[in-house]
Amino acid sequence: EIVLTQSPATLSLSPGERATLSCGASQSVSSSYLAWYQQKPGLAPRLLIYDASSRATGIPDRFSGSGSGTDFTLTISRLEPEDFAVYYCQQYGSSPYTFGQGTKLEIK
Amino acid sequence: EVQLVESGGGLVQPGRSLRLSCTASGFTFGDYAMSWVRQAPGKGLEWVGFIRSKAYGGTTEYAASVKGRFTISRDDSKSIAYLQMNSLKTEDTAVYYCTRGSYYGSGSPVDYWGQGTLVTVSS
Numbered sequence: 742e743i744v745l746t747q748s749p750a751t752l753s754l755s756p757g758e759r760a761t762l763s764c765g766a767s768q769s770v771s772s773s774y775l776a777w778y779q780q781k782p783g784l785a786p787r788l789l790i791y792d793a794s795s796r797a798t799g800i801p802d803r804f805s806g807s808g809s810g811t812d813f814t815l816t817i818s819r820l821e822p823e824d825f826a827v828y829y830c831q832q833y834g835s836s837p838y839t840f841g842q843g844t845k846l847e848i849k
Numbered sequence: 850e851v852q853l854v855e856s857g858g859g860l861v862q863p864g865r866s867l868r869l870s871c872t873a874s875g876f877t878f879g880d881y882a883m884s885w886v887r888q889a890p891g892k893g894l895e896w897v898g899f900i901r902s903k904a905y906g907g908t909t910e911y912a913a914s915v916k917g918r919f920t921i922s923r924d925d926s927k928s929i930a931y932l933q934m935n936s937l938k939t940e941d942t943a944v945y946y947c948t949r950g951s952y953y954g955s956g957s958p959v960d961y962w963g964q965g966t967l968v969t970v971s972s
Binding site: 742774776778780785786788791792797798829831833834835836837838839840841842843 | 884886893894895896898899910911912913946955956957958959960962963964965
């Protein structure tokens with residue numbers, strides 16, 4: 742099983758700042774099959790990024806993903822008030838398709 | 850518009866069983882794998898398992914934490930996926946999300962989620 746470790750657990754930033762979230766895998770993620778999701782309280786997660794760097798439909802271009810192998814990054818270039826939420830990475834290259842434990846992005 | 854609607858959640862005693870249903874619409878159900886993801890209160894997301902489409906054998910895969918206790922099945926004629934949960938434990942308490950899987954036999958990012966149904970395992 743591939744274990745995904747997200748860092749930091751909590752990130753405190755202000756609107757307008759740049760956010761960098763990390764996701765490390767215990768083994769190489771095949772074909773960069775890694776996704777990022779955003780979740781707000783009481784709601785289902787929303788797909789942001791798939792295949793490590795492709796934006797999902799309707800996702801603003803301030804969200805970008807990068808990485809390969811065991812190290813992946815989600816970058817939010819300029820934080821908007823609606824971006825403060827919990828973010829999860831997930832690998833879907835090797836079953837079981839595990840999630841990271843999440844990074845909470847909070848307003849400073 | 851793709852819609853996934855879960856039902857069947859509720860309060861159940863440890864050791865008992867419960868079956869969740871996921872009714873799908875807005876896409877050709879039989880062409881896609883269907884999967885389940887859960888989230889314990891205040892915790893992160895946990896992938897539970899999935900069932901491939903008939904084109905890929907309709908086979909299933911599960912997380913180690915539920916293997917042997919949970920079974921995923923599907924009725925393509927009704928566009929419904931099921932999660933049969935047996936020998937429930939208190940640690941199975943969670944919101945269970947139904948999600949659309951891959952058009953192919955492999956894994957995929959989750960582009961559609963249901964609203965979730967809460968399962969509480971308690972005596």
